[in-house]
Amino acid sequence: MTKQNEFEKTxxxxxxxxxxxxxxxxxxxxxxxxxxxENPLPYYIWISEIMLQQTRVDTVIPYFHRFIEKYDTVxxxxxxxxxxxxxxxxxxxxxxxxxxxxxxxxxIMERHVGEIPENYEDxxxxxGIGEYTAGxxxxxxxxxxxxxxxxxxxxxxxxxxxxxxxxxxxxxxxxIKEEVRSLLPDVMVGDFNQGLIELGALVCIPNGSPRxxxxxxxxxxxxxxxxxxxxxxxxxxxxxxxxxxxxxxxFRHDGRYGIRKREEGALLAGLYEFYHxxxxxEGHLIEEWVENLGGKPLAIYxxxxxxFLFTHILWKLKAYVVELEAPLEDLLFLTREEIKMSxxxxxxxxxxxxxxxENDGL
DNA sequence: AAGACGGGGTT
DNA sequence: AACCCAGTCTT
Numbered sequence: 001m002t003k004q005n006e007f008e009k010t011x012x013x014x015x016x017x018x019x020x021x022x023x024x025x026x027x028x029x030x031x032x033x034x035x036x037x038e039n040p041l042p043y044y045i046w047i048s049e050i051m052l053q054q055t056r057v058d059t060v061i062p063y064f065h066r067f068i069e070k071y072d073t074v075x076x077x078x079x080x081x082x083x084x085x086x087x088x089x090x091x092x093x094x095x096x097x098x099x100x101x102x103x104x105x106x107x108i109m110e111r112h113v114g115e116i117p118e119n120y121e122d123x124x125x126x127x128g129i130g131e132y133t134a135g136x137x138x139x140x141x142x143x144x145x146x147x148x149x150x151x152x153x154x155x156x157x158x159x160x161x162x163x164x165x166x167x168x169x170x171x172x173x174x175x176i177k178e179e180v181r182s183l184l185p186d187v188m189v190g191d192f193n194q195g196l197i198e199l200g201a202l203v204c205i206p207n208g209s210p211r212x213x214x215x216x217x218x219x220x221x222x223x224x225x226x227x228x229x230x231x232x233x234x235x236x237x238x239x240x241x242x243x244x245x246x247x248x249x250x251f252r253h254d255g256r257y258g259i260r261k262r263e264e265g266a267l268l269a270g271l272y273e274f275y276h277x278x279x280x281x282e283g284h285l286i287e288e289w290v291e292n293l294g295g296k297p298l299a300i301y302x303x304x305x306x307x308f309l310f311t312h313i314l315w316k317l318k319a320y321v322v323e324l325e326a327p328l329e330d331l332l333f334l335t336r337e338e339i340k341m342s343x344x345x346x347x348x349x350x351x352x353x354x355x356x357x358e359n360d361g362l
Numbered sequence: 363a364a365g366a367c368g369g370g371g372t373t
Numbered sequence: 374a375a376c377c378c379a380g381t382c383t384t
Binding site: 054055056058059091092093094095096097170205206207208239267268269308309310311312313346347348 | 363364365366367368369370371372373
């Protein structure tokens with residue numbers, strides 16, 4: 001090895017260790033309190049990581065408390081009722097996560113005698129655990145030397161490295177993962193991973209200007225040095241949502257409301273909802289529609305139009321309360337209290353549901 | 363490689 | 374109104 005190479009290697013190592021220390025020290029000082037950090041059991045880390053997929057920490061915390069209170073072990077989860085799980089997940093979104101959680105619990109019971117596996121490869125085979133989550137669990141719960149690159153880390157690394165490309169491109173993602181892997185310390189890997197993530201959430205933020213003034217690694221940051229913080233990550237035009245016009249009929253009989261369960265495998269699979277169909281209907285068409293469904297409307301009250309956004313769909317909703325002479329067979333007629341207590345209502349209908357409480361005198 | 367899959371906070 | 378969040382699965 002030449003003198004020059006020796007120096008470069010030594011310097012790189014020095015920089016790398018300095019970087020690791022800066023991240024670890026910053027994390028130790030600034031990490032937020034989270035219930036799963038107080039007692040980082042693998043089970044807690046697993047549940048929290050699944051809930052945290054595409055979901056903010058503050059949103060997750062109350063769900064996490066309710067979930068582990070009800071199901072505190074892998075075995076309990078493996079034997080859980082689907083309906084109860086869905087109710088616990090109500091409003092959190094991406095409902096396949098909780099179905100997969102139960103499936104994975106079964107897999108852990110079968111293949112790993114109820115113990116959450118420690119290795120990346122074993123974790124990756126479990127339902128609902130992808131690259132990020134496998135790395136997060138193995139490093140944070142078991143101290144394995146694995147990367148955990150989430151949306152925060154992609155952004156942080158893109159700025160550090162001055163990458164002015166679409167972060168969705170596989171080649172770019174691969175490059176960033178390799179860079180993170182090369183920076184990984186031998187010990188405290190979990191804290192290092194969480195440090196990069198936390199830095200992205202608190203300092204190297206996605207919206208607004210990053211708080212470079214308080215960043216522990218700004219001296220190593222290409223974006224900071226070249227004033228490219230606003231250019232990186234590169235903004236990419238998103239695909240437009242498709243729009244769907246829908247009309248909702250909120251059937252009422254004897255103070256009870258008609259709801260139905262959504263199909264498995266569909267959007268909002270297994271959740272409950274009010275009756276609705278595609279299309280915007282009003283006036284006498286509503287009455288005809290109800291009669292075609294086999295109902296006799298005593299009165300029809302229109303509610304306010306609403307819009308509801310999904311990631312890929314925009315629902316433009318018209319809604320009516322329909323007072324019926326008799327309940328419809330295809331729907332479940334329940335009181336508001338019963339629905340609130342035991343049925344997981346799709347959030348798209350939440351506002352209408354709440355309004356019903358205010359209009360019980362109608 | 364691209365689309366499906368929720369809902370909400372922030373700007 | 375647009376962005377994006379401690380992503381994964383399916384096609």
